[in-house]
Amino acid sequence: LFSQYHKHIAIVSFSDIDLDSKIKYDLDEERRSHIYNYQATIIAYANTIQWNDAKYGMKDLPMPIFVIKSTHLYNNTKKIECLSFHNAEKVSPEATRQYVEQYLAHFLPEDEFDRLFKGRKK
Template sequence: MSNFYSRIPAIGSTLGTVFALTVATPLVVSLIAKFTLGGNKSAVPYAETYIHNSDTIVVPIPFITAITPEDKTFTSRAWFAGTAHTEVSTYSQIFFYSPKYKRYLAVISFIGGYNVTRRGVGKDAWKEDLEKQRLGIIYESKSISAYINKTQWQDPTYGTKDNPMPIFFKRALSGFECAGGVEDYIYIKPSVYKKFVELYLAHGLEPAEFDRLYGTDMRRLGLKD
């Protein structure tokens, strides 16, 4: 009997190791892969500064035929405990020309479980990726509010057909007056906006372009050697 009790700590340690390898580890790696791994990882710490130096604009939405969507997939891979873990996501851009601002704009979005809501109840409940509906929401909106980064907004190289100005959806301002239960679709939470900025800096901007725009500020803030 004494031998049995003396082995309890060892058993507990073994179970803890199994849990870490089979449950905790995949969860941790999944979170890391979604938000930091892949692309230009060194740009991610700048997200809060990018957001702080941003503003909100109101954007009228043109007719459907004037809107062009473009999707690109990217993957992130990490090795942990000898196991490769890969995440596949979609970088979505919704392009159109804005007569109000006399420049091309691109609504930035990411599909891959970054903006989800729970649907249904009980055993029939599921998680819906709201960004899969973002293009439809843009189509239906007469106008939206969106976040813009001031540095890019003031840079003359942004806003052309070849290099549209990136904007981040904030809220649909009209077009849904009679709809019910669509708040999740027509409003982006600040936490989701931050995730999108992190992903955009890592996967939407080329490292050389990021350094041109924000490298000096990164060094000033001590975020880059």
């Protein structure tokens, strides 16, 4: 799908947010490892305003995306049944919300936030 759009992307995630509550294991670290090391196919959220903005998707300003789920490994050749006993292939809605909050609060400059979102109808 991304090759159709020719966009550079950046996976936004943060350590110590999505934890296995029983053993305090960082699921996001494992998830990132599988994406990078096993060429995982992912489903992700992308902000449509940024997606349609020509400013985003360039090498110097990649399109930020938030992983929802990994579905396959090795360039879509092996279906994921379960990455681990931690169920790290799925991101909880609570973790996704926190990733978005962290990105907006600490990484998206205020003037860029205003440019993208101020004055838009909900």
